[in-house]
Amino acid sequence: MKKFILAIDQGTTSTRAIAFDLKFEPQATAQIELKQHYPQPGWVEHDADEIWAATLQVCRAVIAQVGGPENIGAIGITNQRETTVVWDRKTGAPVHKAIVWQDRRTSEVCAGLRDAGHEARVQAVTGLLLDPYFSATKIAWILDHDAALRPRAEAGELAFGTIEAFLVWRLTQGRAHVSDVTNAARTLLYDIAKRAWSDEMCALFRVPKALLPQTSACDAHFGDADASLFGRSIPIHGMAGDQQAALVGHGCFKPGTAKCTFGTGAFLVMNMGDAPPHSKNRLLGTVGYHADGKFAYALEGSIFSAGATMQWLRDGLKLIRNSAESEAIARGLEGNGGVYLVPAFAGLGAPQWNADARGTIVGLTRDSRLEHLVRAGLEAVAYQTADLLDALRADGAPRIESLLVDGGLTANAWAMQFLADVCDVEVARPNFQEVTALGAAKLAAYGAALVPSLDDAGAGTGARWTPSMAANVRDALRKEWRSAVSAALAATH
Helix, strand or coil: CCCEEEEEEECCCEEEEEEEECCCCEEEEEEEECCCECCCCCCCEECHHHHHHHHHHHHHHHHHHCCCHHHEEEEEEEECCCCEEEEECCCCCECCCEECCCCCCCHHHHHHHHHCCCHHHHHHHHCCCCCCCCHHHHHHHHHHHCCCHHHHHHCCCEEEEEHHHHHHHHHCCCCCCEEEHHHHCCCCCEECCCCEECHHHHHHHCCCHHHCCEEECCCCCCEEECHHHHCCCEEEEEEEEHHHHHHHHCCCCCCCCEEEEECCCEEEEEEEECCCCCCCCCCEEEEEEEECCEEEEEEEEEECCCHHHHHHHHHHCCCCCCCCHHHHHHHCCCCCCCCEEECCECEECCCCCECCCCCEEECCCCCCCHHHHHHHHHHHHHHHHHHHHHHHHHCCCCCCCEEEEECHHHHCHHHHHHHHHHHCCEEEECCCCCHHHHHHHHHHHHHCCCCCCHHHCCCCCCEEECCCCCHHHHHHHHHHHHHHHHHHHHCCC
């Protein structure tokens, strides 16, 4: 029996590989930071070839650490979801840089479709809202950017995929053009009730169906990595978008269980069971997972800037030297000094969904110091999460007993206590933080029949925070936050 599962975690800012043993303990890891390209304000791109090169490098490093390819039983892949790649089917070469989920270049297209009255139908079919966040308008932009591309796409000469589909194409040397249902459900082109690509949505967004990959369950056999890459052929048996992989990694298999991942953005996802959900409060209805013959839907709230806010404070304003420093700064203040930061650097996600909103700071006085701004950045993550929980409850979701969290920001104990206080809910952090990669490994191990069930491994609990803030204090803070958001939205008009 092969000893290890190789999990590829292709994120927004880095590509990493982790080898897990069959008890889902990490045994080897490698990571490469990725360059993001900003050709114009609001535009964010990746070089898909750079991602591929980084993927090969980290996989080879990890395989060497565990004694060679004969010890790898299966590969699992998780990815940054909506980021869009279009490539040539003959050469495998991208026809344009990958357009990242954060990119806002198609805001006007989305606004035009919204003004034309299409959003209700789009939401009914896909569970999603009209926003440049998703893949469909990015695909159309690429095809329209070069007059030669749309005819080639219609002729079947080009392929589209989110990053996992592109990686599988490269890993199988073009033998497999396939995605999983969780990534397909983030494109604006997938009918989540029928569980199939939608002709209606393809026509609306002007995306030729010839571009689209085949879709499969998350624990399917997606193809085999070519022997020339790692020294032997290795089957690819698990795949899910990063937030859905984290849902699996946390073991959220029961309806009403939820997790929130605090990475570049923050994403709250709740398992809603086997019926497609419809949000009246601007959350996203999506696919949670399809594995072990079970199909689970989810409601999701997306925060565009969480860790990215701290990166801005560190790299843009140079107020902190590292993210860890922010905890000591926040603890050193008795209060927030009335300062609120609305981190709408790439617009606002749920529940506002305003692509034109921009970052806003309110409440500055002569007594305000850089420390207040750092604390405001941390507080903003908690306020936004509380807004998502409110929207979930308004949509009829059950009250969360314990919010399972992961991601880099969860290392900040002050931020986690503030999160528990503002959301008035217990917050639980697992021992092992790479829950996204863990989910991909669990899916791959189960898909390859190396473990008997998906429930065998949970992330465990390493730390808990319980709410201790007085209700009147919490209410006052959230009232001021809502005023700050209103100010940010007012500035867009």
